[in-house]
Amino acid sequence: MRRSPLSIAIGLALLATATxxxxxxQTYVGGGLGMGSIxxxxxxxxxxxxSSTGGKFHLGHRAANQWAFELTYLxxxxxxxxxxxxxxxxxxxxxxALGAGPVTVTVDGELRASGFGVGVAYFMPLATxxxxxxxxxxxxxxxxxxxxxxxxxxxxxxxxxxxxxxxxFGLGVGYNLTPALALTGEADFSRVKYGLxxxxxxxxxxxxxxxxxxxx
Numbered sequence: 001m002r003r004s005p006l007s008i009a010i011g012l013a014l015l016a017t018a019t020x021x022x023x024x025x026q027t028y029v030g031g032g033l034g035m036g037s038i039x040x041x042x043x044x045x046x047x048x049x050x051s052s053t054g055g056k057f058h059l060g061h062r063a064a065n066q067w068a069f070e071l072t073y074l075x076x077x078x079x080x081x082x083x084x085x086x087x088x089x090x091x092x093x094x095x096x097a098l099g100a101g102p103v104t105v106t107v108d109g110e111l112r113a114s115g116f117g118v119g120v121a122y123f124m125p126l127a128t129x130x131x132x133x134x135x136x137x138x139x140x141x142x143x144x145x146x147x148x149x150x151x152x153x154x155x156x157x158x159x160x161x162x163x164x165x166x167x168x169f170g171l172g173v174g175y176n177l178t179p180a181l182a183l184t185g186e187a188d189f190s191r192v193k194y195g196l197x198x199x200x201x202x203x204x205x206x207x208x209x210x211x212x213x214x215x216x
Contacts, residue, residue, distance in 0.1 A: 028068075031057040032184060032211020036077025038113050038192065039204045045083045052077035054207045056188060060121060062215075068121040072137065074168070074188055075114040076205040083107050105151040113192040113205050115141030117168055126173070135170035135188070141205070143194025162200060164193035174213060182213045 036054025054077035060070035085105050119137015126132055144161040172186030186209055193202045 026062045026215040028060050028062065028213055028215040029058070030060075030184060030211060030213035031055065032186060032209035034207060034209030034211075036075065036113075037206045038076055038079045038111060039206075040079050040081075040111065040201075041203075042081065045081050047080070047082040049080045052079075054209070056186075056207060056209055056211070062121075062123065066123045068123065070119055070121050070135070070137070072117045072119065072135075072139075072168075073114070074117070074139070074141075074190070074207060076141075076190075076192070076207050078110055078112040081109045081111075083109075103151045105149050107147055107149045109145065109147040111194055112144045113141055113194075115139045115163075115166075115190075115192075117190075119168065129176040131174050131176075131182075133170075133172050133174065133186070135168070137168055139166050139168045139190050140164070141166055141190060141192045143192040145194050145196075158196075160194075160196050162193050162195065164191075164202070166191045166193075180215050182215075184211050184213050185209070186211070 033053065033055045035051055037051045040048070040050060042048030042050065054075045056072065056074045058070050058072040060068045062068040083106075085107060086102050087105055117137050117139035119135055122134045124132045124134075140163055142161055142163045144159070146157070146159040148155060148157045150156075168188065168190035170186060170188040172184055174182040174184045176182050188207045188209070190205050191202050192205050193200055195201050
């Protein structure tokens with residue numbers, strides 16, 4: 001049975017539309033591991049390690065263009081620091097325990113930064129199997145600090161966490177290993193707020209990661 005030119009044209013148009021949608025409208029998941037950094041002030045500390053292992057995970061949906069909507073989790077790692085302070089015990093039971101004069105206290109502290117965010121991503125083709133991505137969104141990062149001070153056999157610990165709303169942005173490149181799987185190298189930036197009540201600091205955070213992105 002011969003088909004009319006009109007029916008053939010309609011069929012080709014529907015096939016082309018379906019093909020374009022299959023290529024551009026995608027849901028994807030991705031993640032990566034790498035080096036996280038929290039840019040705290042380290043002046044006056046005995047030791048201050050601002051870099052550690054961090055990671056990320058994102059779930060996105062790419063519409064029928066180069067834009068995508070994403071949900072993101074970022075872990076920027078932690079900072080480990082140590083300081084030595086000379087303090088005078090208060091006139092209380094602690095003065096008896098620590099002695100009447102000033103004592104040397106060693107304080108070990110840790111700061112962790114992580115959070116969830118929502119945003120948009122813009123994918124740009126660079127060359128065959130290569131693409132770039134730019135990201136912009138809003139995060140709810142948490143800065144959690146813990147500190148332990150010890151002197152003359154007495155140890156005291158304290159911890160506190162603070163959430164804030166911060167902007168974040170990122171950029172990266174991807175290489176398509178298969179039509180569905182891509183190898184990625186990305187950088188993500190934001191800020192984190194942390195500290196004790198009434199004494200908060202806000203510092204930049206960064207994650208440089210290598211990972212995979214799978215589209216389906």
